[in-house]
Structures are given as C-alpha cells and as structure tokens.
Amino acid sequence: MTNRTTYRVLAAATALLALGAGAGCSSGDAAGADPQRVDVVAAFYPLQFLAERIGGDAVRVTNLAKPGAEPHDLELNPSQVGQVSDAELIVYLKGFQPAVDDAVAQNGGDRAFDVTSVQPLLDATAGGHDHEGEEGHTEESGGKDPHVWLDPTRLAGIGDQLAQRLGKADAAHAADYTARAAALRADLTTLDGEFKQGLATCQRREIVTSHAAFGYLADRYQLDQVGITGLSPDVEPSPQRLAHVIEEAKEHQATTIFFETLVSPKVAETIAGQVGAKTAVLDPIEGLAAGSNGDYLSVMRTNLQTLQTALSCS
Numbered sequence: 001m002t003n004r005t006t007y008r009v010l011a012a013a014t015a016l017l018a019l020g021a022g023a024g025c026s027s028g029d030a031a032g033a034d035p036q037r038v039d040v041v042a043a044f045y046p047l048q049f050l051a052e053r054i055g056g057d058a059v060r061v062t063n064l065a066k067p068g069a070e071p072h073d074l075e076l077n078p079s080q081v082g083q084v085s086d087a088e089l090i091v092y093l094k095g096f097q098p099a100v101d102d103a104v105a106q107n108g109g110d111r112a113f114d115v116t117s118v119q120p121l122l123d124a125t126a127g128g129h130d131h132e133g134e135e136g137h138t139e140e141s142g143g144k145d146p147h148v149w150l151d152p153t154r155l156a157g158i159g160d161q162l163a164q165r166l167g168k169a170d171a172a173h174a175a176d177y178t179a180r181a182a183a184l185r186a187d188l189t190t191l192d193g194e195f196k197q198g199l200a201t202c203q204r205r206e207i208v209t210s211h212a213a214f215g216y217l218a219d220r221y222q223l224d225q226v227g228i229t230g231l232s233p234d235v236e237p238s239p240q241r242l243a244h245v246i247e248e249a250k251e252h253q254a255t256t257i258f259f260e261t262l263v264s265p266k267v268a269e270t271i272a273g274q275v276g277a278k279t280a281v282l283d284p285i286e287g288l289a290a291g292s293n294g295d296y297l298s299v300m301r302t303n304l305q306t307l308q309t310a311l312s313c314s
C-alpha cells in the first residue's frame with residue numbers, strides 16, 4: 001500500500017467512526033459523546049454553578065432542572081434518567097429532589113456525589129423564628145433543611161470536595177480543579193464578608209419569606225426566618241399558618257414580605273396587603289429565572305441589597 005492509499009483508508013475509517021459516534025448520540029447525550037470532557041450531571045442550578053466554575057472547560061455540565069422551573073418537585077423524563085445513567089459524575093443533594101434520589105439509587109452506582117456528605121444538613125428549625133414556649137416552625141417535623149447553598153461558606157466547602165471528586169474522575173486535570181475551587185472559595189469568602197458587614201447593623205432581623213429556604217442564610221448572618229410555608233414551596237399554607245405569619249409580621253413591624261422568582265407571589269401579596277407591607281423578591285437560587293443572565297454570586301448580591309433595604313441596615 002502506498003502512503004496515499006493508507007491515508008484514504010484511514011480517512012474512510014475515521015468517517016465511519018464519526019458516523020458511529022453520531023448514531024450513538026441520537027438516543028440522548030451518551031457518556032463519551034465528548035471524550036475530551038468529563039460528563040457531569042447537576043441536579044439543580046447551584047450545583048451546576050459549582051460544577052461549571054470548578055470544572056471549567058474540562059467538563060460538560062447538564063442541569064436536570066430547566067431554567068425557570070422550581071426544582072423541589074422536579075420530575076425526570078426518560079432521556080434525563082438516561083443522562084443520570086450515562087454521566088461520569090452526578091452532583092446532587094440527597095433529600096431535596098425525590099426523583100433524582102430515585103434515579104441515583106437505581107442507576108447512579110459509584111458515580112454520584114451527594115453534597116450532604118460534605119455538609120451535614122441542619123434541622124428544619126435552624127435559623128427559624130421562635131418565641132419562648134411556642135413550638136418551632138417545623139411543618140415537616142423532624143425534617144432536614146436542604147437549602148445549604150445559601151450559606152456561601154458552606155458552598156465553598158462543597159466546592160473543595162467536588163474538586164477532589166473531579167480530580168479522581170479525571171486525574172490529568174486534578175490540579176486545575178483544585179485551583180479553580182480555590183478561586184471560587186475566594187469569591188465566596190468575599191461575598192460572605194459583604195453579607196457580614198452589610199447585615200451587621202439593622203433595625204430588624206426578622207425575615208418573612210415565601211417558603212422556609214433561608215435557614216442557612218439566617219443561621220450564618222443572625223437573621224430570624226418566618227417562613228410562610230415550610231421547607232417546600234408547593235405546600236399551601238393553612239389558614240392558621242397564614243394568621244400566625246400575619247401576626248408575626250405585624251409584631252415585628254416587617255416592612256417587606258418576600259416572595260420568589262419561581263413561585264407565585266399571591267400568598268406573599270395577601271399577607272403584605274393585610275399588614276401594610278411591600279413585597280420584594282428574595283431569591284433562594286433554587287434555579288435561575290428564565291432568561292436571567294445572572295449567576296449565584298450576582299443573585300446573592302441582589303439579595304443582600306434587598307435585605308439591607310427591608311431591614312433598614314446602615
């Protein structure tokens with residue numbers, strides 16, 4: 001065979017391989033579709049943010065929750081179950097999204113990274129509002145609060161462990177993952193400093209929130225959360241609960257009742273009307289709003305400004 005013939009045969013073989021790879025992709029995003037990058041599946045936005053910041057261009061990240069969709073009650077379609085099966089790494093928060101927990105239990109093998117293994121979850125009452133002799137605000141009694149990403153320092157700890165885990169899956173880039181996690185930690189430490197300083201001196205510390213998503217934020221910055229609903233936004237508050245929240249809002253002279261981008265503001269508006277308060281968005285960053293070009297850091301900074309205004313911080 002001449003060199004020229006060899007080349008042609010190789011070219012034909014390469015074309016066939018490319019076709020084969022293309023056909024393999026048609027049923028979904030098969031692992032190895034991009035052999036140059038680690039296929040990571042993230043269960044919802046803050047974990048996508050972590051994986052993208054730490055993975056950089058060495059990973060390809062798929063978010064199971066779509067922008068603009070509330071992720072607590074996420075359902076997985078068959079192609080997403082396939083993504084979980086095929087991913088090289090699945091980043092999820094056990095106890096937050098039952099459908100993801102199920103898919104991981106069935107198909108996750110040892111490729112799943114449960115962020116609660118890094119940051120044990122607080123009880124649902126942590127950071128919650130309590131009067132002496134009154135029962136706490138646990139509607140799901142004995143429940144654990146999954147909203148751990150709203151404390152930037154806890155998120156940084158998860159990022160460090162994610163870097164280690166990526167380094168095991170892809171040893172060639174281990175040092176890059178560690179370096180990017182350190183850079184992210186620096187950003188989150190700056191953010192934490194801004195929150196500490198920005199919320200140091202406020203006239204009020206009670207926050208009336210749409211659902212009880214801000215326990216870790218309250219815990220970190222000594223705020224006091226009154227959740228209109230419990231840990232899940234899709235549970236309608238009872239009339240008794242509504243009456244209690246209205247009473248609390250009046251007692252603590254709340255100027256603002258917070259609602260969320262991904263959940264209807266109706267209940268917050270009703271309460272605000274009853275107590276003569278305004279409403280404002282306090283974003284639990286469970287997902288980005290559709291069309292948003294912000295990220296975790298920018299949305300957190302908007303949250304800080306919102307809190308400073310609502311709580312009259314100086």
Ligand SMILES: [Zn+2]
Pocket residue numbers: 072147211212213231232233284286
């Ligand atoms: Zn939530």
Ligand SMILES: [Zn+2]
Pocket residue numbers: 129130131248251252
């Ligand atoms: Zn109170």
